[in-house]
Amino acid sequence: xxxxxxLYKIFYHTVTSSSFSNAAExxxxxxxxxxxxxxxxxxxxxxxxxxxxxxxxxxxxxxEMLFTHIEQAYNFIKxxxxxxxxxxxxxxxxxRIGASDTVCKYFLMPxxxxxxxxxxxVKLQFINRTSPKILDxxxxxxxxxxxxTLPLNGKNVTVYELTNVTDIFVxxxxxxxxxDRQVKLAELAGxxxxxxxxxxxxxxxxxxxxxxxxxxxxxxxxxxxxxxxVEFARIGMGVAHVLKESALAPIENGELFEIKTAEKIxxxxxxxxxxxxxxxxxxxEVFVNLLNC
Numbered sequence: 001x002x003x004x005x006x007l008y009k010i011f012y013h014t015v016t017s018s019s020f021s022n023a024a025e026x027x028x029x030x031x032x033x034x035x036x037x038x039x040x041x042x043x044x045x046x047x048x049x050x051x052x053x054x055x056x057x058x059x060x061x062x063x064e065m066l067f068t069h070i071e072q073a074y075n076f077i078k079x080x081x082x083x084x085x086x087x088x089x090x091x092x093x094x095x096r097i098g099a100s101d102t103v104c105k106y107f108l109m110p111x112x113x114x115x116x117x118x119x120x121x122v123k124l125q126f127i128n129r130t131s132p133k134i135l136d137x138x139x140x141x142x143x144x145x146x147x148x149t150l151p152l153n154g155k156n157v158t159v160y161e162l163t164n165v166t167d168i169f170v171x172x173x174x175x176x177x178x179x180d181r182q183v184k185l186a187e188l189a190g191x192x193x194x195x196x197x198x199x200x201x202x203x204x205x206x207x208x209x210x211x212x213x214x215x216x217x218x219x220x221x222x223x224x225x226x227x228x229x230v231e232f233a234r235i236g237m238g239v240a241h242v243l244k245e246s247a248l249a250p251i252e253n254g255e256l257f258e259i260k261t262a263e264k265i266x267x268x269x270x271x272x273x274x275x276x277x278x279x280x281x282x283x284x285e286v287f288v289n290l291l292n293c
Contacts, residue, residue: 003044010037011049012074015067019057086121093283094123098134098146100200102226106245107163107270108147115287122283131201138275144284149201150269156276160292164267166244167202169259170251174236182262185215192220192238194229205268206241213263230256 014023014034024031042049049063059067086092099108104126112124127134127143134146135154152159171178175191195217196203203222210217220238223229226246233240233247234255240247250256272291274280280288 003041007037007041007044008070009074010034011041012067012070014038014050014057015059015063015071088282090119090283090286091121093121093281094125095145095281095284095287096125096127096143097287098127098129098137098143099148100130101128102243102246103147103270104128105227106243107165111287111290115290119283119286130199132199135273138273141278144280145272145274145288148271148273149205150271152201152271152273154273157273158276160272160288162270162272162291164269166267167206167241167265168244168247169239169241169261170230170233170247170256171239171259172234172236172256173254175239176257178239178259179257181260183259184262185210185213185217188239188259188261189215189217193217194221194223194232194238194240195219196226196229196241197222197224200224202243202268206265209266 010023010027013026014020017023017026020031020034020038024034027034038049045066047062047066048060049066051058051060083092097108104112112126115122116124127137129137129146131146131148131152134143134148135152135157137143138146138157139154147162150159150161169183169188171191178191195206198204198207221232223232226242229240229242230247230250232238233242234250239259244258247256247258251258272288274288
């Protein structure tokens with residue numbers, strides 16, 4: 001049965017307004033248009049919907065049954081409209097963000113805090129992954145956007161450059177012979193090295209840099225977390241390659257020192273990645289603009 005939903009709308013307002021004239025006023029149409037719409041609806045469904053006595057309207061049993069369902073459907077539509085308005089006004093909604101724990105802690109946190117302060121009713125969902133895994137999650141729809149280490153090879157994605165970050169080597173006082181002098185990277189090969197696992201973009205970038213310099217540094221320990229690398233270095237387990245910000249506190253209190261390498265380690269670049277042809281929600285758009293600012 002193919003019925004114009006406008007007829008159901010007029011039927012709903014006729015019932016709730018108790019008269020054709022009141023429904024016409026609410027819908028900004030003529031009373032005759034309301035009457036004709038009800039007749040069309042009755043004709044299409046093959047049932048009388050109202051008892052008509054003078055100016056009073058009363059639903060027939062068939063009309064009561066139909067109104068029960070129409071009222072429920074109408075309320076669902078109004079609820080949907082209200083929820084959509086809330087999302088557009090950032091009174092609700094959700095953003096799913098992919099990033100490493102290091103990026104979240106040392107880069108994203110101020111932005112997350114600011115966004116939550118401005119839009120406390122928007123839910124922020126964080127997924128902790130390496131850059132390649134973030135790209136996979138983006139493509140399968142598990143996240144709306146990701147913060148990754150560049151360069152990143154990916155089709156059908158848009159990448160925005162965000163900021164540069166610096167990696168350094170640190171060590172505990174146990175290795176004071178490396179302190180306050182220029183140290184060649186080749187010399188570090190004689191020390192226990194603590195590096196991120198090979199799956200990380202940070203490690204791949206560093207390995208590429210070593211390859212360009214024709215150097216081979218074999219780690220004694222590989223870890224998934226930069227913060228763990230800092231802790232392992234702090235207790236003297238070896239020389240760690242870490243994000244500079246992650247080691248500032250232990251450097252300041254003397255538990256670690258930065259090793260000044262003769263070869264300048266290139267900075268890494270962080271980028272924002274989103275799917276090219278997938279529209280962002282209003283909340284995600286605002287967060288992206290916040291990052292880009």
